[in-house]
Amino acid sequence: MSNIHKNPTISFRPTPYERKEIEARIKASGLPKRIFYTRSCLYDRICVVGKKETILPLVDEIELLYHRLLDLEQSIITFDSQDIIPKDVSLFQDEINELQEDLSAMLKAVITLLDGAKYLWQD
Numbered sequence: 001m002s003n004i005h006k007n008p009t010i011s012f013r014p015t016p017y018e019r020k021e022i023e024a025r026i027k028a029s030g031l032p033k034r035i036f037y038t039r040s041c042l043y044d045r046i047c048v049v050g051k052k053e054t055i056l057p058l059v060d061e062i063e064l065l066y067h068r069l070l071d072l073e074q075s076i077i078t079f080d081s082q083d084i085i086p087k088d089v090s091l092f093q094d095e096i097n098e099l100q101e102d103l104s105a106m107l108k109a110v111i112t113l114l115d116g117a118k119y120l121w122q123d
Contacts, residue, residue: 010041063121066114073107076100 014022026036 059120062114062117066111066118069107069111069114073104073111076104076107 026033029036031039
């Protein structure tokens, strides 16, 4: 049996009240515990707790990312593939336009999410 390798275990110690609350959520979800814990860890909202000194660098990076994404969105919207694609390759124009629309839609979604965090860096 020494050749059998299992995945590493992740554990934590909730208070008795937290455990009751977690157990109630698991029961209400109808999911097995393992799946509930995994989905909660992977897909639930992340709350950063810490001192102002540790959070401010993170906020600065998010603001920088936000502005870069706005610039990228603008360059995708104004991008004209006719300038760089030879005329004999116009077959791919539809795919390029579709990719441009997909990228623009994704950037708008991310920018909308970051818009909700603007209060972190605006006065």
